[in-house]
Amino acid sequence: MPGGGGPRGSRSTAIKDSRSYSVFRVVNGVLIVVICAVTLYPFVNIIAQSFSSEGYINSGQVNIIPRGFNVTTFEVVMSDAMFWRNYANTVIYTVVATAIAMVLTTSFAYALSKRHLKGRGFFIGVAVFTMFFNGGLIPNYVLINALGMTNTIWAIVLPNAISIFNLLVMKAFFENFSTELEEAAQIDGLTTYGILWRVVIPLSKAVIATMILFYAVSFWNAWFQAFLYLDRRELYPVTVYLRNLLAGATGTEQLGGESAEATQIASNVRAVTMLLTTLPIICLYPF
Known part of the structure; x- marks a missing residue:
């Protein structure tokens, strides 16, 4: 009341x-x-x-x-023109490789997510098989060399263009995607590629961002592929440059012999190497 x-x-x-x-x-x-x-x-x-x-x-x-x-180590390493050349190579390799990997992984995962796809089990089996078995180091090197990809960007970006783990993650995401939206888009006249580009991808930003981060980190940190298939210093990524500096394989040559600066670098080069290599990726994570 x-x-x-x-x-x-x-x-x-x-x-x-x-x-x-x-x-x-x-x-x-x-x-x-x-x-x-x-x-x-x-x-x-x-x-x-x-x-x-x-x-x-x-x-x-x-x-x-x-x-x-x-800051002697930073000054010596960052004053070397080859360091910046290799750093630019790493950026180019990472961007190109990530773009190619995302196109191939997204397309393959979307196709495998369709249960009506003929031969779906076979293609999934082939993909999973490659997670446990591969041709081996020597056959891979012979293949890359026979294809004429040594000392080219393609030796870095193509062999690992699809990560099967990332492929399976995206496939699982697409399998849980609303089929009603795709059917509605199909009724409106969109083709399969139109549905993928205009409906599925805009609603899959979370998984796409995650896959981009996974691929970018992998390609940025990779050094063995470049160490194996590249023998020209101007083509090295920064990880190989810093790996050689750390191992002492090219450190004396790049730093001008046994100078006081070279002696100083011997103690904290590992820390500087890790910091310079991981800093861009750490800055990328918040996004």
Whole structure:
């Protein structure tokens, strides 16, 4: 009634968490903080070592704060024109390879997701078979060489154009896609390619973004393919450049012999290598 006490429904009753749930929340929070700290520590340690001096690194005094601030390694590596040439190669290889991989993987996965596809089980079996068996290193090298792809970008971007794991993930996603939308689009006159391009892909941005990230990380970090099929330094990706610098295979030649700078680089080149190689990919992850 008007003027009377407030309606019964307006009363709010605070629901207190049970003791066991409160304990769970505290334990869960502590575990998350510990896991985050353990995960972040190697990255912070690498950054600290990359800016630390030789003596402190060798004596194990560098943890999360740089000791004896040093940028000699960065200056020497980044002043080399070949470093930037190889870095540009890595960007080109990654972009081209990821684009090709996404086109092939998306097309293949969409086709395999159709249960009415004739021979679907055979094609899935062939794809899965390649996850466990391959031709081997020597036959692959002979094939790439016979195709004339050595010392070309195609030796890097084509052999691993389709990741079977990524293919199966996309196939599973497309299998759960609404068939009603595709049927409606077909009634409206869209072809199979039109349905894929105008209906399926716009609604699959999450899985596509994930696959792009997976492929980009894989191609960016790859070095063995380039190490195997490329023998010209101007064609190397930055991972091979830094691998050779770390291993000392080309370090003395690139750094001008046994100088004081070369001695300084010997101590923190591993940290600088990891930092320069992984930084672009780490910056890509938030997107």
